[in-house]
Amino acid sequence: MQPTSSMKEEFLQKWQMGLQIYRPLIDNTSVSERRKAIKLSADVAMASLRRGTTCWSRALIQKTATEDNFLVRQMLSGIKAETLINKKLPKVMCHRKIVRRSKKILRRRKSRSAIEEVAAKARKLVKKKTQGLRNVVPGGEFMSNDVLLIQETLDYIVSLQTQVNVMRSIVDAAEAGSERTAYYLGKPKFAIEDG
Amino acid sequence: MLEGLVSPESLSLSYADMSVPERLKWLQQHQQQEVLSLSSNDSPDLLQILQFHGSNNDELLQSTFSHFQMVGSGFGTNYNMGFGHSHEAMDGYISRTSSCQIHSPDTMGVMLKNSEENRAISLKNKRKSEVKTREEEKTEKKIKVEAETESNISNKEASSDTSKETSKGASQIQKLDYIHVRARRGEATDRHSLAERARREKISKKMKYLQDLVPGCNTVTGKAGVLDEIINYVQSLQRQVEFLSMKLAVINPELELGVEDLSVKQFQAYFTNFPVVIASKPSVMVDVPLFPLDQQGSLNLSVSNPNQTSIDAPSESWETQSQSLFASVLR
Numbered sequence: 001m002q003p004t005s006s007m008k009e010e011f012l013q014k015w016q017m018g019l020q021i022y023r024p025l026i027d028n029t030s031v032s033e034r035r036k037a038i039k040l041s042a043d044v045a046m047a048s049l050r051r052g053t054t055c056w057s058r059a060l061i062q063k064t065a066t067e068d069n070f071l072v073r074q075m076l077s078g079i080k081a082e083t084l085i086n087k088k089l090p091k092v093m094c095h096r097k098i099v100r101r102s103k104k105i106l107r108r109r110k111s112r113s114a115i116e117e118v119a120a121k122a123r124k125l126v127k128k129k130t131q132g133l134r135n136v137v138p139g140g141e142f143m144s145n146d147v148l149l150i151q152e153t154l155d156y157i158v159s160l161q162t163q164v165n166v167m168r169s170i171v172d173a174a175e176a177g178s179e180r181t182a183y184y185l186g187k188p189k190f191a192i193e194d195g
Numbered sequence: 196m197l198e199g200l201v202s203p204e205s206l207s208l209s210y211a212d213m214s215v216p217e218r219l220k221w222l223q224q225h226q227q228q229e230v231l232s233l234s235s236n237d238s239p240d241l242l243q244i245l246q247f248h249g250s251n252n253d254e255l256l257q258s259t260f261s262h263f264q265m266v267g268s269g270f271g272t273n274y275n276m277g278f279g280h281s282h283e284a285m286d287g288y289i290s291r292t293s294s295c296q297i298h299s300p301d302t303m304g305v306m307l308k309n310s311e312e313n314r315a316i317s318l319k320n321k322r323k324s325e326v327k328t329r330e331e332e333k334t335e336k337k338i339k340v341e342a343e344t345e346s347n348i349s350n351k352e353a354s355s356d357t358s359k360e361t362s363k364g365a366s367q368i369q370k371l372d373y374i375h376v377r378a379r380r381g382e383a384t385d386r387h388s389l390a391e392r393a394r395r396e397k398i399s400k401k402m403k404y405l406q407d408l409v410p411g412c413n414t415v416t417g418k419a420g421v422l423d424e425i426i427n428y429v430q431s432l433q434r435q436v437e438f439l440s441m442k443l444a445v446i447n448p449e450l451e452l453g454v455e456d457l458s459v460k461q462f463q464a465y466f467t468n469f470p471v472v473i474a475s476k477p478s479v480m481v482d483v484p485l486f487p488l489d490q491q492g493s494l495n496l497s498v499s500n501p502n503q504t505s506i507d508a509p510s511e512s513w514e515t516q517s518q519s520l521f522a523s524v525l526r
Contacts, residue, residue: 035443167439171439175446
């Protein structure tokens with residue numbers, strides 16, 4: 001599934017709405033402030049595309065709500081904002097290290113055939129990678145089973161691609177615009193020099 | 196098929212003793228028989244297992260066949276094997292047994308005696324369930340139906356209540372969806388491992404989708420490698436977002452995307468033309484395809500404060516694009 005143009009359009013509109021909220025508020029001369037504003041509003045826009053159906057979108061909204069509650073409330077005014085922000089995160093957060101250590105203790109007397117060892121190592125590696133994936137995907141720690149994790153990853157990747165495509169187009173357009181203006185500024189100079 | 200089964204040599208051998216080619220031959224014969232058999236799918240597995248079971252006991256064989264006979268003869272209320280089917284299916288079983296009868300008259304003649312087998316059947320029913328779980332053959336399993344049959348088989352006191360339950364359960368079964376799982380040869384057939392295998396297949400299917408989505412994943416085999424690539428891709432996408440937002444912050448101090456509603460549609464044209472995101476380093480400078488400058492008028496992009504914006508534009512791309520800009524403006 002590739003990002004569709006309707007998704008991109010919706011993302012752009014939401015992002016603009018978010019930036020409009022920011023415009024009178026922040027200190028316009030600080031680059032880092034502006035960057036944060038842009039990124040947060042883009043993230044919320046991307047997450048709101050899914051309207052709270054996916055786990056990662058809810059987690060992302062909650063994460064940005066910790067940084068800027070006001071923005072999130074304003075952006076999601078129509079779409080059950082209160083429930084999304086205030087919803088408690090699911091308590092599936094198990095302390096994996098503790099679980100692993102106890103399992104290791106219980107597992108002392110397992111058989112040690114060569115094939116089993118290799119298989120066990122492969123399984124361990126896969127588990128490590130899935131844990132890494134959980135760290136990367138927002139809200140990954142709360143996804144208890146692997147099927148859900150992979151589904152969420154799929155959706156998250158598509159949304160990220162949408163976000164990056166739109167942002168890139170905007171940046172390129174802005175760049176081209178700024179260069180044009182620079183050119184226009186420069187032209188009278190050339191004319192004078194030629195003349 | 197039954198001649199192979201009921202012949203004394205095979206009976207004296209236990210299942211485990213049979214060598215692999217014999218088993219294969221039996222399976223082949225078995226499948227041929229299956230082709231000729233009924234339309235209803237739920238019971239043939241049971242029948243197969245009952246007809247070919249691991250024990251040397253031909254009493255068991257006889258008892259099961261006689262059981263079917265008795266079912267046909269109206270004894271079915273007591274020993275409903277949990278099929279809960281309509282009578283056509285039952286008749287089908289009977290026809291199968293009757294066809295079996297034709298093949299091997301010697302043992303079947305014994306089976307025609309109904310009387311003393313009845314008591315033995317309840318005991319044998321229990322053994323059947325154990326035997327079944329030990330079987331290492333191809334079984335097609337419908338998970339809900341399986342539960343029903345197993346629970347009913349192990350029921351010693353198969354009274355009329357259970358028959359009612361199973362008939363209710365059967366109507367429920369028809370409404371539910373089946374998860375068709377085929378146990379492969381040499382693998383356990385209990386519920387848990389089959390359910391686990393279904394789950395694993397679901398995961399691998401989703402991983403295939405991911406492989407299509409993430410560029411460069413086709414070369415890697417194995418779950419760990421694919422997961423690695425996915426992690427890298429997601430991280431690079433997130434980094435790109437950060438970089439682009441920083442760049443936009445630099446270029447665009449008013450946070451004015453500057454796109455009017457009218458021009459959003461024209462933007463869409465650009466979106467579709469722009470290449471899909473590649474998982475490479477986020478250098479956007481050189482890749483920029485130029486805008487068709489006929490549509491310039493609609494792009495009101497931060498032209499309001501030209502004094503501020505021009506200085507920030509990096510010089511390298513200015514070099515590459517200035518000439519084409521120049522040329523198109525002169526048109």
